[in-house]
Amino acid sequence: MSDEAAAGYVRVRLDLSYDGSEFSGWAKQAGGRRTVQGEIEDALRTVTRSRETYELTVAGRTDAGVHARGQVAHVDLPREVWAEHHQKLLKRLAGRLPRDVRVWALREAPSGFNARFSAVWRRYAYRVTDNPGGVDPLLRNHVLWHDWPLDVDAMNEAARRLLGEHDFAAYCKKREGATTIRTLQELSLVKGGDGIITATVRADAFCHNMVRSLIGALLFVGDGHRPADWPRKVLDAGVRDSAVHVVRPHGLTLEEVGYPADELLAARNKEARNKRSLPSAGCC
Secondary structure (H helix, E strand, C coil), X not given: XXXXXXXXXXXXXXXEEECHHHCCCCCCCCCCCCCHHHHHHHHHHHHCCCCCCCCEEECCCCCCCCEEEEEEEEEEEEHXXXXXXXXXXXXXXXXXXXXXXXXEXXXXXXXXXXXXXXXXXXXXXXXXXXXXXXCCHHHCCCCEECCCXXXXXXXHHHHHCCCEEEECHHHCCCCCCCCCXXXXXXXXXXXXXXXXXXXXXXXXXXXXXXXXXXXXXXXXXXXXXXXXXXXXXXXXXXXXXXXXXXXXXXXXXXXXXXXXXXXXXXXXXXXXXXXXXXXXXXXX
């Protein structure tokens, strides 16, 4: 995966959002399942009247049912295609794309930009309510109902103990050859006047199921089934705990992706590709 477009191509950054309710996730899949990547690539091919499908690279792949408000992707287009279509491309995509996915901005990316490897952080929000009556029907596809009262202060106390760089193997679905070391920069919860609790989760990157597993652990603290130190004990144990539930995807939204200044892109790309390890506790 190159950090520069090939000769004769232009790298284009796309800022987009989607309601994940009817998608089988971001990434294209065999069997004709509907995906965000598939819809955008099909629309792009149609509006540029191209025979070729131009493949998108995304900042963070989302699972089935997960939403995005601030997703970022890039695509490499032939220079002549970009020159011919770029002024009207945004409006044409709006007319071709289904209503549950929108591209909000298209622009030529700076040198060295890679939507995935250039990112320095991703910020998600998970929304849940403990309202005894359930979830507002208009929000049912975006808010989880938890049918036990939740102590937000206890959840925040537990969350603070998880911040920093750790091996999050206990909260991730392991993938062969992939590290589970991540830096959790923010994990905090606020209950709004509407009774919806919004958990903000920001990290340099996330491994599979990490956010939904962390929220599952915090919910067990919030409803009194576990003490505030339990999620950290699970983290330190380093193995999956059957008591940590991966909560349902519909409460999760990718809110924003952060990138460094243009002159730092190349260094960030290199750093992101390095396999991480935690500092040794001691050598002697």
